[in-house]
Amino acid sequence: MIHEGKKADDFDPATNGNMVDEPEWATEKYAEPKRSRTGGFLRWMFEIMRPAIFTKSPARKQQLRRTAYLDGLRGFAAFIVYWHHHQMWPRESIGADIIFENAYGFKDKYFMATLPFIRTFFSGGHFAVSIFFVISGYVLSTKPLALIYASDFEKLGDNLSSALFRRWIRLHVPVMFTTFFYMLSWHLFGIWTASPDHQDTFRHELWNWYAEFKNFSFVFRTGGVDWFTYSFHTWSIPVEFRGSLIIYTSLLAFSRCTRNARLLCQLGLVIYFLYIADGWFGALFVSGMLLCDLEMLARNNDLPQFFTLFERSKKLLWPAMFLVGIFLGGVPSNSKDMDILRNSQGWYLLSFLKPQAVFDPKWFYLFYAGLFIVASTPHLGPIKRFFELRFNQYLGRISFSLYLIHGPVLWILGDRLYTAVGFHREAHLIHTPEWVDIFPLSHRGPLGLEFAFLAPHIIILPFTLWLAEVVTKLADEPAVKFSNWLHKRALGAPPSVLSS
Secondary structure: OOOOOOOHHHOOOOOOOOOOOOOHHHHOOOOOOOOOHHHHHHHHHHHHHOOHHHOOOOOOOOOOOOOHHHHHHHHHHHHHHHHHHHHHHHHHHHOHHHHHOOOOOHHHOOOHHHOOOOOHHHHOHHHHHHHHHHHHHHHHHHHHHHHHHOOOHHHHHHHHHHHHHHHHHHHHHHHHHHHHHHHHHHHHHOOOOOOOOOOOOHHHHHHHHHHHHHHHOOOOOOOOOOOOOOOHHHHHHHHHHHHHHHHHHHHHHHOOOOHHHHHHHHHHHHHHHHHHOOOHHHHHHHHHHHHHHHHHHHHOOOOOHHHHHHOOOHHHHHHHHHHHHHHHOOOOOOOOOHHHHHOOOOOOOHHHHOOOOOOOHHHHHHHHHHHHHHHHHHHOHHHHHHHOOHHHHHHHHOHHHHHHHHHHHHHHHHHHHHHHHOOOOHHHHHHOHHHOOOOOOOOOOOOOOOHHHHOOHHHHHHHHHHHHHHHHHHHHHHHHHHHHHHHHHHOOOOHHHHHO
16 A cells, blocks of 8 residues: 655645744734634634535646556555455355455356456455555655665665654554544444444553554564454555565665666565565565666666567557456455365466465465556556546545545444345344344345445445545644654754764
8 A cells, every 4th residue: 555645745844834934023913813713723623524525626737747647546446445345344144255255156156246357346455455565665666766866875865764764653643543533432422333342441442452553563573463453454554564664675775786786686576575485565565666666767768678578569568467467356365275266267277376485375466466557557548547537536645544444434334324224234133223224225236236235335435535534634644744743853963063
């Protein structure tokens, strides 16, 4: 997931966005009357709560940023994660994870939603994460690589030190915010949720939340549980931080290398992480960095001569790469058992490609899936324009918050609405009997697209998107600004000032 805030550079953390020196007239008694604190708070709340659809947006610029497609791709991938988890949750009683996350025909079960290519849109959550990591490697490398090309190593050091200082805060503060209020809602409003188990008192709950979070957020831990039970879907956040460390240290290590040496070192890291060590996430991040490097070289007409070999075939290469990426993104992911993969339709020969080092086979294939999609998209006009659509750009702006809050919304609101239309389990009969079958709907239709499943999303999807907007304003963007502000406050005086 790319979660780098785009508005940080426009914010002056030293002044908290305010004027440094107010003119005298602003402080005189005859100045414009001050607005009441209550009125200001209400206006602030209105702006926080107002959905983007009711906000008058400025006319769209004629030309989007060069990498706007990456924002749309990230946003669409976040939506795929949302859709994946909603497909699984209400159908737990029929073993939906085994059906959706295995190949077409697994155990003689044939469903449209598990067909190659189509399955990506029903069970593509892991595929989306691989795309997140490639995009992160790309975006985190863009500015440092530009400084390396300019041989401005002083600014490179400043850039990397600032990025490293801010990264943990930027990633983990929104997790703290969303999981705390999710946990608080149980005890404040008496809400039951199936995930996770609740503590008897709020005091015990708060301690348990703290104990879990402090272990979860320490990325060098050598034991314990990988999951943060207050939001299982946040497992990728510490992985994102580890990948960021790999990017920052690699960029610094390769900064003074020649062009070819730098590219070979990046390629060597990909090979190491994928074929020698079980570091699939590192391979995804470094592949994003390598992709960014190559694209910048291509714009400067400075690619190594080796790449001229592909000049004639590039018109076929990019569509083929995209299609292969979509197919590999549908790798069976429910089990680490190689026999299951080998016996899955369409995966027998591919199963022999998995290297010994990779413990969970899906990540080997998802590496190539994520890389191929990100690499080919800017060269395929219709695909690129799709991700540049306004709705996908909107999803990109709220993607981090959408990723963080779609689980709690599913477990509170979605769970009850699914129960109401007929998707319920024994636990619902015990804990939320008042919701069971209060508005039963037809379960006819293809698996994954039943009317009873789609109808609740008339409420769930708009509410999830709206809450993601609110969390973006209350947690995501403030985390970016706070990390920026804290870094500026922590900096000492410039060397020239100290020496004088």
